[in-house]
Amino acid sequence: MKKGFVSLLAVASIMVGILSLSVVSASASNVKRVSASYVKKYGIKHRFYRLTKNTKASIYYYVNEPGTNQDALTRRANISIPKGTVIDSQSTGSKNGKKVLYGTGVDLSYTLKHKLLGNNRLVGGPTFAINYSANTVRIKRPGYMLPYGNNVLYSGGLTGFSQFGTYDSNAVKLTSNGYVEYYKYTNRRAAENIISAYQKQTVPTSYAKINRSVVRGNVMYLYYGHKLKGVSNSKVRAKGPYQYRLTITNQHTPYQLDNDISASLYAIGNQKFFTFVTVSKE
Template sequence: MKKQMMRWVLGLVAFAMVSIGGMTAQAASPMVKIGGVSVERSFLNIGTYYQATRAAKATVTYYKTSKPDTQYTKVITLPKGTIMSGWIIPKHKLAKGQWGNELSLVDGNLNYTLVNQGAKKGYLASGVVSYALKKFKKVKTPAYMPTYSYGDLYLGGAKATRESDSQVKQIVRITSNGYVELIHQNKRTNSDGAFAGKPSSQAKIVKTKVKGATRYLYLNTKMKGVKTTRVGKKSAYQYRLALKNLHQPQNLSSYDDDRGEIYVFDSLYAVGGVTYYTLICNGSDIED
């Protein structure tokens, strides 16, 4: 599932690069090292973050979990201050024959309640786009986001990274707009929707402190299924979740006759003391 998402993301980036000013070539990406292996920086999960300076409309596509090809769209309002990670797709033909730019974000980037509230029964949110680009400004990556990650942390250690995602029982999702969600796998839907369902527990991040390899996420409520520490009694910062980067990148790279070397790396984290992994790199010398 996570690898399918990354192919979709890389496709958006490629489209944007080809479309800007009619350019067809891409400048060479600088190299970085992960676990002693040199990879192009563009292979890393490095999103660009945008914050709504005012309430902004966005169009959400919903698909039927039992029949993914059955879809509908609905316009929602993103509150002022909402942070989303995505790419600006240059001017192209929009709905109703109009032309314009489009801000498209990664699936699962916003919290479940915001994008799924009021959705038809049996449907889940998929793509989210906004055409109100004047209402967004570019911002730095939020401190609560894991390094080179889009925020999905899968339960399991080094061994689990080499198994199918279908074996994962649950994920902890750090959303771009500052929520922590615990989501259990739904085996009754397709692989892309396995972790798109309603969280069993969730909390708003109200403050973040970074100390060494650990991000301390201060939450507005206690979470079930994830170890949170109570650090106050009355303030909005009563509970704290520790998110520690274990700095143990897992090299899952392979070779393909058509694409050459395919670079895939997961990073291990301790979430409330329990080991999870998150995809941080996915790319090849010859993209699809």
């Protein structure tokens, strides 16, 4: 296995695999409030880049080993990510003497990954590498991105977080390239792997392209052109790209589980959600 490949999978394990470890130690009784300063110091932060040209990349994905529940088979595909795509990179490295951006945090949209990979299997989160060049321009955090975490919100609020690993939670994912996706919980392993150990789907139940985002205080409004099934969104226009609005409210109430992983509580419409804002210290 190539060195660059090993490095990328190691980085990916920090953001995805570490959540799998947390399932084992989760307890419903050891949840406590943490301060905003704690989240600011230890929170999962991101660096966003916009591609100014079509950019070659290597994307890695797992396929289920036939006849088992293991994700033992790993594949690499060479792709070209379209000009204008916004990507997240939390880690950099080098390969063949060139600086490389590793994408292992905020995901790309299902539609883009499906288009790029064709009939290949999809990884639950972003695992790709691109050469850092003039094609990649650092930008501010897009308005449709949350301040901390990997931008996957799980249903259940504080109850869901306190029962992490056992609570049947649906998920809302906000992607770096501007999609909102809804994943209905299923106890069945999806054919295209998993979004995490906690939410076993990679194929969204519904999704929409975000055409506008507005942030006012602790509330984020997302606008798109058709109804997003599974969440409480509002129809605010008769037609056009801003027909529906999704309201995401940061309740500014971070909690920590077992003195370990932390989450922030959100509301989407009248539904309670949480999102991980710090990873396990183990």
